[in-house]
Amino acid sequence: MARQKIALALAGVLALIFATACMLVSTETSFTAIHPMELGAGRPDCTGCHADEPMTNHVRSYAEFNHTTDFINAHGPKAVQYNNVCASCHPVSFCADCHTDKTVLKPALKQGNRPDVISPHGGDYITMHRIEGKIDPTACYKCHGRANNDRCRACHR
Amino acid sequence: MRKTTLLVLLVSSASWAQEVNVYTATFAQYYKQDIPGLERTYAPLTQFLGIDATKLGTENFSLHLFGWGNFDLADQTRLNGKTTGSLTYGYARYRFDRANGELQAGRFAINHGLGYEQIDGVSGRVDLKGGFNFSAFGGRPVYYDVQNHDQQRDYRWQRDIIFGARLGYRIAKMGEIGVSFLQDGTATSRYDKYDNPIPTDNPVPLPQPRNDGDFFYSNVHDYRRKLIGGDIIFVPISRLMFTGRTVFDIADRTFGPTDLDDASKIAENDYSLSYKFNNYFSAKANYVERNFQAYFAGSNMPSLFSTFEKDKHRSYGASVTYLDSDDQDGPIEITADYKNIHRETFGDSTRFGFDMRMSHSPKKFASGLSYHRIKTSDVVFVDPLKPSYSLSHHESRAWLMYSSDKYTASLDCIEYDFDNSEYSKEHLNGQSKLYEFIASVGIKPAENLRISADLAFGSTSVAKNEARGLLRVEYKFGFAPKGGK
Structure with missing residues (x-):
């Protein structure tokens, strides 16, 4: 009998939490799955069309x-946290042009036919990473600190 | 077995999709290195495969898969042997029509305000009433095997679970602020300082590091991480944007060396201010501060990213960009930048220069030119004959690209010119200049198929001369242009 009461009380509390959570959820329409207009070649300038919309209900800021x-050099957190914005124009595998785990091919080599694309580690990076790592190892850590890939392991164990 | 099952499940379920995008790319490389006293030849073959399957049964359900495999036709260039491979991501996603709701399950990369992790788990996000939004994730971190399992046998043990969440608050037409939490690992070390197992039911504190100068490789490294952070984006007008975050390491690190007791708990401060003056000119300023012990917490390469180091990085910089998007031939962008970097154990370094890129002849030709001067403090030795050497150098790059509907071609040259002959003698095979030159030609025989070949020459610190050939075959099926229905 006591168990039944506890179970009922628990169910009531869970139902209350669920109902409250549902009431808290926004009723706004989600960000568009596909950008309604096809964009031309080159880098898009969102504020070219959305200049008067510094903040909408869906994205933080166009x-x-x-x-x-600057965006390309520091797009990481936005791309992961707000991937629905990216996905309106890019397929998910677009990211993997540069970002594959274990860095089997360095991006500058993989995209050697696209010098216009900003790719990290161009040139002789075996030499340059020793210097850049000496100047600022935290810059390496962002991408390689926890991704112990084969190339790092050759020397850094 | 689990990976294979997941792979088969994901690939087969893509057949249910109404829209499928497939990306495959094959890279065949052949390169020779002329290393003094040794000549080496490599021939790795790398295959990438990506699938995005959308509208699986409903408009909102999709599957995403990406992985690669590598096979060496000559030497064993990879530490894992001739054949290696990895599943970068493979997950199912459901997007809700309202509240930007989203659920993901499988293997994927995650960032909810803190860290950047590859996990096997679930995540979700939703907008709440009153301008709030909430996101959370949980699962197991994807492990990376280390060189010597015995040296880091606690790595897998301690990183038993990862979870985190972020609560954001959007202020209409002003910006957003957020607070986030991340915990990676809950278990303490399994071994005491004598390498004896610690019973799991015995709440023994983490052991002290052995003071034998070798503690980086001992069993006492702590791979756990516990972070809280705050982030802000402030955009009162579209021309002005202020972004930043502060991250604290709140894990109990009582096991560390006593001289690190007063090390800062602030892992990172990273703040940027950008302003667009008009349609052509914009500027950006940035300030970053990172404390090594807190920032490197949980690294699986403690020999490189040491949490036993009371070191600190601080940098500030600024850049000014001129961008003419309206030019008839295509956009022209010129950026001048300056950055000062201070590392407590090394000294000051500055990097300044410019980067210019432009298009010609209605976007068929593009070119770029950049130059940077990197001026560093001297690396100090305890050697009266060679007390120090400099890492200062010049970095120059020029590139040219042609791209039509059918053909592509490009040239890319990068050169490093070092100041100091002592450094060149010791670390660069006696060379004071290093360079790399890449020429590429490509053809697009069909709408979805691209074939290109690169030929590269260069000199490196390892090989005085290096020649490389690369054949690239890319096939994309079903990819729509950017946007559009």
Whole structure:
């Protein structure tokens, strides 16, 4: 009898939590799955069309997603956290052009036919990473600190 | 077995999709290195496969898969042997029509305000009423095998689970602030300082590192991580944007060396301010501070990213960009940049220069030119004959690219010119300049198929001369252009 009461109380609490959670969820329409207009070649400038919409209900800021050189150099957290914005134009595998685990091919080599693309580690990076790592090892850590790939393991154990 | 099952399941379920995008790329390389006293030949073959299957039964359900395999036709260039491979991601995703709701399950990369992790698990996000949004994830971190399992046998043990969450609050037409939490690993070390197993039911604190100068490789490394952070984006007008984050390491690290007791718990401060003056000019300023012990917490390469180091990185920089998107031939972008980097155990370094890129002849030709000067503090030795050497150097790059509907061609040249002859003698085979030159030609025989070949020459710190040939075959099926229905 006591167990039944506890189970009932628990079910009631869970139902209350679920109902409250549902009431908390926004009723706004989700960000578009596909950008309604096809974009031309080159880097898109979102604020070119969305200049008067610094903040919408769906994305933080269109300005934040302008594909400037700064955006490309620091797009990581936005791309993972707000992948629905990226996915409106890019298929998911677009990311893997550069980002594959264990770095089987360094991006600059993989995209050797696309010098216009900003790829990390161009040139002789075996030499340069020793210098850049000496100047600032935290820059390496962002991508390689926890991805113990074969190339790192050859020397760093 | 689990990986194979997952792979078969994901690939077969893609047949249910109404829209399937397939990406495959094959890279065949052949290269020779002329190393003093040794000549080496390599011939790795690498295959990438990506599948995005959408509208699986419903409009909102999709599957995503990407992986690669590598086979060496000559030497064993990989530590794992002639054949290696990996599943980068493989997950199912459901997008809700409302509230930007989303659920993911499988293997994927994750960042909810903190860290950047590859996990096997689940994640979700949703917008809440009143401008709030919430996201969370949980699972097991994807392990990377280490060189010597005995040296890091606690790595797999301690990283038993990873979970995190972020709560954000959007202020209409102003920006967003967020707080986030991440915990990676709950188990303590399995071994005491004498390499004896610690019973799992015995709450023994983590052992002290052995003070024999070899503790980086001992069993006392702590791979656990516990972080909290705050982030902000402030965009009062579309021209002005302020972004940043502060991250704290809140894990109990009582086992560490006593001289690190007062090390900062702030793992990272990273703040940027950008302003667009008009349609052509914009500027950005950035400040970063990172404390090694807190920032490197949980690294599986403690020999490189040491959490036993009371070191600190601080940098500030600025850049000014001129961008003419309206030019008839195509966009022209010129960026001048400056950055000062301070590392407590090394000293100051500065990097400054410019980067220019432009298009010509209605976007068929593109070219770029860049130059940077890197001026560093001297590396100090305890050697009266060679007390120090400099890492300062010049970095120059020029490239040219042609791209039509049918053909592509490109040239890319990068050169490093070092100041110091002592460094060149010791670390660069006596060379004061290193370079790499890549020429590429390509053809597009069909809408979905691209074939290109690269030929590269260069000199490196390992090989005085290196020649490389690369054949690239890319096939993309079902990919739509950017946007559009």
